[in-house]
Structure formats: structure tokens, C-alpha cells
Amino acid sequence: DQQVKQNSPSLSVQEGRISILNCDYTNSMFDYFLWYKKYPAEGPTFLISISSIKDKNEDGRFTVFLNKSAKHLSLHIVPSQPGDSAVYFCAASALGWGNEKLTFGTGTRLTIIP
């Protein structure tokens, strides 16, 4: 049972435009969400997170939006740069329930076209 889903395995975006990566979840106990970026043969790098008490969190070029009623979150990258090309994973946990375990999506490979 895949509790965190990233339905787009890949996405190509022109440099300078906005990249939007989507993630859906099914477990209503999830209350803390994170986005990680991963290059081949490296571990995931933390990008940005959001708690369920918020619906938006912004950090530089990265903004995460959370729609709790739809159980959906998205990561916006603007403007997109060639160095953003990587695999992006969303992850969720139920911290408020004392569960630190991260459940990951299957990832979306983002390619920025120069």
C-alpha cells in the first residue's frame, strides 16, 4: 500500500520557467511533510518542509503548498535552473502521533532544459 504517491515519474521544464512537482498521500495521520532532492549515488538532500498547521512554506526559490482536504502537496521551483535537475522525493511522517518514520514517495525525475 503506497501511502505517499508521486504519480509523475518524470518532468521536463525549460530553464527559467516554474517547475511544479506533485505528491498525494492517503494517511490522514501524516502531519509533517518534506521534500528531498537526490542526485545519483548520493543520499537525499533536504530542501524544504511543512507542518500540517500551515498551507504554505517558502524558502528562496522553493515553495511547498499543502492542501490537507485534498491530501495533496506540491513543490514549486521558480525560476528553474539546470542545477535543479535531479530526482525529487516527497516524504511524510506522523510526528504529532509520536511517529518519526518517514514514508517516501517513489520520486519524480526533474530535467531542466537549458
Next chain:
Amino acid sequence: GAVVSQHPSWVICKSGTSVKIECRSLDFQATTMFWYRQFPKQSLMLMATSNEGSKATYEQGVEKDKFLINHASLTLSTLTVTSAHPEDSSFYICSARGRKGILGNQPQHFGDGTRLSIL
């Protein structure tokens, strides 16, 4: 940002040997460390959670006698794959999480992983 060092990055060994992987938090105290496994083209799957000074909590289906975890200090956790067999070949990644700070929850920070190949 927070740095987590994982060593070795790549191991090739014969079937039946034991392999130890180290995970260190270099610039923060990790109250909790996590060990993940990733198969090709799949997501990261949590194997176990370890808190400093206590026994690790293993996920369902993970053999605790096969994958020994030691979290002896706030900056070091080790995963030992005992009597490794070809089916244990995989990419193992650790992560570390510090104490909850004044800004709220702390994210997990990951090492660069260890690619284990058992012949």
C-alpha cells in the same frame, strides 16, 4: 546545512562475510538515526530506527539478527549486515535527526549511502 557522513560508500565482498557500515553526524547531535534500504527504481524503505543508548526498533519484515544496529553515541550509528548473501545486495542509506529546536521539528539529514554488492 547539517552534514551526515556514511562510510564506506561502496563495498564488494564474498557471500557469508559480515559488513559494517558507519553513519556519523558531523556537526550536530543526532538523538535519532534511521537506516534505509533502496532497491533500483524504488523508493527508500525504512529498515530501523535507533535512539542513542537504546535498542533499535525494526520495521516489519526486517530481521534484527541479520541487520545489527548500534547507536553508541549521539554522533555515531553502525549497521552490520551479518553473514551477507547476494540478496542483501542493495543501497543502504542512513539519516540522522537532531533534537527538536525552538523553530520546531528537525528534518532528517541523509548520508550519501553505501552500495553493497555480495558476490
